[in-house]
Amino acid sequence: MVTGYLIYQPEEALKNQGFIRLFQQWGQEAGIRFQWVAVQEYENRPLPDLALNRTRRPQVSRYYEERGIPVFHSSQLTRLGNDKYQTIAYLQEHLSEGYRWQLPRTMRLSAQQMEGLLAGEKPLPWQGVIKSVDGHGGTQVFLTGQEERWKKALAGKACILQERIESDSQDLRIYVLGGEIYQAVLRTGSKDFRSNYSLGGTAQAVALSPEEEQNVREYIRCFGKKELSLVGLDFIRRKDGRLIFNELEEMAGTRMLYQCSNRDIVRDYVAWLAKAAGTAGLS
Numbered sequence: 001m002v003t004g005y006l007i008y009q010p011e012e013a014l015k016n017q018g019f020i021r022l023f024q025q026w027g028q029e030a031g032i033r034f035q036w037v038a039v040q041e042y043e044n045r046p047l048p049d050l051a052l053n054r055t056r057r058p059q060v061s062r063y064y065e066e067r068g069i070p071v072f073h074s075s076q077l078t079r080l081g082n083d084k085y086q087t088i089a090y091l092q093e094h095l096s097e098g099y100r101w102q103l104p105r106t107m108r109l110s111a112q113q114m115e116g117l118l119a120g121e122k123p124l125p126w127q128g129v130i131k132s133v134d135g136h137g138g139t140q141v142f143l144t145g146q147e148e149r150w151k152k153a154l155a156g157k158a159c160i161l162q163e164r165i166e167s168d169s170q171d172l173r174i175y176v177l178g179g180e181i182y183q184a185v186l187r188t189g190s191k192d193f194r195s196n197y198s199l200g201g202t203a204q205a206v207a208l209s210p211e212e213e214q215n216v217r218e219y220i221r222c223f224g225k226k227e228l229s230l231v232g233l234d235f236i237r238r239k240d241g242r243l244i245f246n247e248l249e250e251m252a253g254t255r256m257l258y259q260c261s262n263r264d265i266v267r268d269y270v271a272w273l274a275k276a277a278g279t280a281g282l283s
Contacts, residue, residue: 002049002277006036007060013038016054019254022266023052030274050277056082056134056251070276072229073250080223081231081250084133085160091245094222099215102235102245105163108133114159118151128164132157136249165236165244169201172243174208174216174233175257175265178272179225181216183263184208185256186237205261215243223248229276230269 004027006013006020013020013036020036027034037045039055043063050070053060058079064071073081080087085108092103107125109117116122124130130150132140140157142150143164169189175182186206208216219233232249254265 001031001033004032004034004273004277005042005045005048005051006034006054007039007042007051008036008054010038010040012054019266023270026267026270030270032270032274032277050273053078054251056136058082072273073231074227077223077227077231078250081248082134084131084135084247085158086133087248088160088245091219091222096218096222099218102215102243104165104236104244104246107161109159109161111156111158114154114157118155124161126161126163129162130154130159131162132159134158136251166239167236167244168239170237171246172206172208172212172235172237173203173249173252173256174235175252175254176216176220176228176231176233177265177269178230178276179220179228181208181213181220182265182268183257183261184212185260187256203256203260205257205263212243219245229272230265 004023006023008016008020020034023034032050035048039057039060042051042060047064047067047069050072051061051064052072053064056078058075061071061073061075061078065075080090085106088103088106092100095103105128109130117124124144127144130142130144132154134157135141140153142153144150144161171187173185173187175185184206186204187201188204189201215235216233220228230252232252234246234249235243236246238244257263257265
């Protein structure tokens, strides 16, 4: 049996106990002994056979890469998936030209620039949506008109300013497992322009149209099929039905998928990891 580490911030591990137990349950059947490890301790522990970096810190992945340990996700993907501006910049460079229209107009605002905005030294260059570069779950996403809210929440943070996409508060979360489309979920916001399930929105498992599948496969190609062990690709659905890229969720949560479908993504992910470990000669 091989050893797999699930590396977490302790407070995140506490919130995700059920998720960790699923890994341990299915890992027993797949020949992987999963242990959760606090991020403060991983450098002092014996090297595992594989590691899942659930910290959003690229340096954790880099530590294992430098020692030849398979880690999910790589330091590059972890970096991209936790900086919204870097994600857009990467896609602008690597997407096929025919897909770049799906990227929203985006401007980076450094922490220093944010200080100037908060001090009233100059106005925002345009109106739209403002969000921290490393926020998750929609909690640091605001309309620029919500000035009293975002000035308080985003003080001292690097942010991005994006155009607002009219969408009836709908977006598509595409779960990608092992570089393949696993399941699409349509999320609809509840009295809010944000559609995040964690903010009270609804979720429904849906099938993609052939055109939508083609779109998603281009993003998988762009990020690298071998890079995507388990991620979420989020697209805003415009009122005309066309998709606009929103973000790469490198540490995708699965609670929503268990609520709206009968698929067991942790079981399937562990099976994929076991196969990857076997391919690497670790079984």
